[in-house]
Structures are given as structure tokens and as C-alpha cells.
Amino acid sequence: MQRYLSWLVRVCLGAVLVVLFLSLASLKPVPAVSAAPEALAESNYAVHFLPSNFPRLCVGDSHSYAFMVKFIEPEEYEPVEYDENGLPLPVPLIGYTARVSATNGTVSPSEFYMGSPYHVFRFTYTAQSEGTEVLQVTIEGGAAGSAAKTLQIAGSCSYNLRFFARERYTEEVGGYEAVFNGRGSFGLNRTIARAATLVGDGSHTVSLGMWADAPGAFSCNMVPLRTGGSFNIDGTLHSAYDFMSVNLDFASVPLPDSMRFDCQALGMGTVTFNFPIGQQTADGNSLNMTGLTFPISGGVDAATLGSVRVTVVVKQK
């Protein structure tokens, strides 16, 4: 009997506890007054650096970078707020900040207010000291998410420039080829913050060759005309747009005043002809190699001007 009573007491006590537990469990949760930042300890924002050259910058260079921040909508929500009817609401996507930090330079702006499920932000980075830079984007204010990019900062930058222009024409009885070829280098002359002028020079060569063929009759090749000169390089580094525009300015150079052809004619052996052409000049500016644009990391600018193919390659030294 005593064992039965004690068992009954335990069962009843258990039932009371169960009922008490049920009562508590059936109550609606107390509405949260405000968002609980701790509830968002896991990354709930994805940060993507948008495509951009992440070149080797130089001290003093500025470059703009863009990134997208997007809310990672959960497949099942865990709301931390409730409406007036006690129904759960998703956490509001307001009040958070995307902050950009750098170790070797400055960032402007560095704070971005977030008020919607996704944003595209852009900032300008200015390199201040040599070394490896880490650009870090961190979501703050209770949300979480981050991304980082690294780039190298050099003390000073200069560039090599190489250009090659060619026009070649052939037909059944002959043809000609003209080559305009040069190389130079340039550096940056900083004037104001976030901008610079480009200063440099180079040398170039102009070559022209012609040939004529009449199978079974004769074959003539012109000894290539060659001349050369110098050119100046100037331009501007546009930090606002992160590219440099480069201009090449050529002095006109005189060409030889005669053309010499070596011909082989049937039954006549080799015959050399000289044709006086008078004083002629070659003017590289006729190709209008101005306003060439390159990323500040260098690159290729190529174009076909009429029948002339022009390729310009700029490389950081």
C-alpha cells in the first residue's frame, strides 16, 4: 500500500508538472521589443567584390572598387520580432552597415548604410604605403558577412609602351607593306591627389616595302625604305574612372628621296632601278594615336584605322 501510494504520488506529481509544463508551453511567446542582434551571429549577408582589375597599385594611386551586399534569405525564418497580433515577423533588414577597411591606405567612403535586401556600393581606395594590401568588407550592426581582397602596393610605377602598326596590301601582280613600329616608356607625374599626368618618350621606325611580279617575265623587290625618329608620350591618369588615356605625339621624319628596285627580268639577269621620289616625310600623327585608353594596370589597345592595324601594349615595369 505504501509503495502504491508513493507511486501514485509520483504519478500525480508528474501529471501536475506535465500540466504545468503544458500551460507554460501553450502560452504565446512574449513579443520581443526589438531585434536581437545575437540572433544573427551567423553570416546572413553575402559580400561579392564585383569584377575589377585588382592591379598592382603604386603609392599615391587611387582605384575604385565596387561590391554587392545581399541578404541571404533563409529557407526557414527564425523571426525575432512579432507584430501586434503576436505573429512572427522576419528580422528587418535595416540598421546594418557595410564597413570597408584597409591596411596600407585610405578608403572613402568607408561606411555604407544598408536598407534593402541587396545593394551595390562603390568606394575609392588610395594607396599610401608599400606592401600587401587587404581590403576588407565587414557587415556590422548585428548582421554578419564579410569578404576580402588583396593587392600589391609598389613604391613607384612606370610603364613600358610598345606599338606596332601595319598595312599590307597584296594582289596578283604585287603589293606593298608599311610598318610603323616603336617603343617607349613613361612615368607618372602626380599633380593633385587622385590624378596624375603621364610623361615619357620613345623612338620609332617607319618601313615601307613594295614588290611586283609578272610570272615568267620579271620580278621586282623594293629595297625597304627605312627611317625613324622620336615621339613624346603624355596623358592623364583618371582616378575617377580608373584608367589612363595616353597620347603619342610624333615629329615628322624625312624619307629617303629615292626608291631602289632590284628586278630580275627574263633574259636580262638582275637589274637595279632607282626612282627619285623627291623629299617625302612620314608623319606618325596621321595615325592619330591619341586618347588610347588602358586600365592603370596596363593592357592592350588595338584598332583598325582604315586598312592599318594598330596594336599598342602598355605594361607596368
Next chain:
Amino acid sequence: MKSKQHPVLLLLLAFALLLSACSRSTPAPEAAPAMPTQTQAAAVPPAPGDPSPEAPTGSTNFRLPRGPGDFDLARPGQGLEVLSSYTQRFESTSTGSSTRITRSVIASPQGVSASLSTTDQDGEPLEIWAAWTGGAYYLKSDPQIACQGRASSDFETGEIPDPAGLLPHVYGAVPAGEETISGIPALRYDFDQRSVPLYLDGQGSGSVWVAREGGFVVRYILEISGSSAPGAGLEGVQTWVYEVQDVNSLASLVLLQDCLPVLADFPVPADAVQVERLSGAVTYETPAGADQVSAFYREQLAAAGWSEVDYFEPSAGEVSLSFVRHSENTQTVALILIEPSAEKTEVYVLVFEEDLPPAP
């Protein structure tokens, strides 16, 4: 016997109540059925290779108010991973600003191209086009700069995100029949703001079309107005339009017109250093002399179908080689410029296309 039944009944009752209490420990505003996944609701068998849909994640999370239907879209990008190719077109507008993303993906040979047109925090336009294909990365980050391509491993860049990840999730959409979208048979589901947790307090409606085969979203449209959530400053009308096209039909990615192909496979000597593979150009340095570099290209390019053409030295101290390779209407020209110096030899390779000379 009665005196013994009572505690047993109590125990059973308590146990039943305890189970009930445990099962209700997560309060729900309404008895919500287990959430079917996107593909489960569409009743579409998974495509070959499609990862199995994840089981609903238990009952520990709250159920938000949802629409009256059974269809849920919790993973808008699901199903695309098994396609051999596709193009996504996304546009979202909000109070005068818009974001457009076009993204094409090819599984083999692997490649992605994407364009983004939007505005930054100051309302300044931002237009980016980028592609990764053939082992090279192409970027046009400003309309004023020619497209630049590189294959060097130190060319670090970012990405344009999958636009499907920008679509608001939908819970409780209602079946609305079948339609064919861009040639793809699809099941249509309609919904209003009750189904969109991000915009519960707005007014609006939308539809989503899910491919019968593959279960991926073919089209998604949504217009919401008057929503103060999720954040201030977004009152007004917001729209989303998303569509998937070119399903399994893209043969290759199309580069922008000013994107010269990167010379990712053009041969360079084994001892080349500082190799930069660019759009239409390769540059490098080598300890080899000009004769060795010339011999290398005469052998390599002849084996690859190139023919050396007569050419004259453009300037003293340099060696230049010229090769051509003919195709149907054009000829490709490869110019090798070799600049020897006391310490090293610098080499520039330029490749471009020319119209074929008229036939004799």
C-alpha cells in the same frame, strides 16, 4: 481493479499530454503542413544528376504567415546546375533605379559571362561586363576602356552574383496551370504579398513558372508597393522580372565586340618568364637569344599550320617574324617581335585578323 486503472490512465494521459506539449513547443500561428520543397511542390521528378531535394528542416523554426497554396520557392536557383547551358535575365526596379543582370553559363567547356548595370550608393551608374572562358578572364569595367583580357594567374578579380539569389523567396503560392515559357513547358504558380516574407506589409502580386523537367525557375515576376519592410526608403513600387533562356542551347559564350581573344594557348619557350597573356598579345622575357626564339617559333608555328611570310626587319637590333594562317574569309597574322639585349630577350607576340587579299 478500478483503483489500479486510475494511475495507469493518468500516466497515459500525462504521457499523451507531454507528447502534445513537446510537439507544440514551437508555437505556430496556424497548423502549417510540412513545407514542401520547390521541386516537391511542382511534382517534378528530379533530373538525372540533380541532387536530392533536402528534407524539410524540422519543426524548430517558426512558420511565417504564408499564402494559401502549397508551393514554396525557397531556393530560386535550384535546378540550374544540371543544365548544360542557360542565360539568366534579371531586372529589378525600385523608385527610379534599376538593376539589370544578364548571365550566361556553359558547363563544358566551362565558361560564364555576365553583365551588370546598376547604380551605386550615390546614384552614379555602374556598368560591368565580365567573362571567364577558355582559361582567360575578360573585363570591361568602364564604357571608356576597351575590353581587357588576361590569362595570368595573378589577375585577381570579383564576380557578378547569380541573379537568382536576388529573388525574394515565396511561400504558399497557388497553382495556376501550365504554360510554355521560352519553349520550356512550365507550371505556373501565383502569389501575393502574403507569400513573400520580405515584403509582408506591402501590397502586390507575382507569379513564378517552374520547368516541368528539371524544376528550375523559368520565369519570375513580382510587383510590390507600399512596403515599409524591409527597410525605410523603399516605399513605392518595386518590381522583379527574371527569366531563364537559351536552356541547353548555347554553343559558346559571346565576347563583346571589342574583346580580343586572349592568346591563352600561344606557344612560349619553356624558359619564358614574366609571361603575360593578354587580349591579342603575349609578352615575356627569356634568357634565350633571338636566334633561339626565332627557331622556336619557326618549328612550333609550322607544326600548327602557320606559314611564314616574307618580311623585312622594321628596325635595327630587332628580329621580327611574320606568320599567317588562313581561314574561310580571313587570315590570321602572328607577328613575333624579338628584342635582344645584353641581359635578356624581350618578346612581343601580336595576333590579329586581316581580310583576305582578293583572289587572283
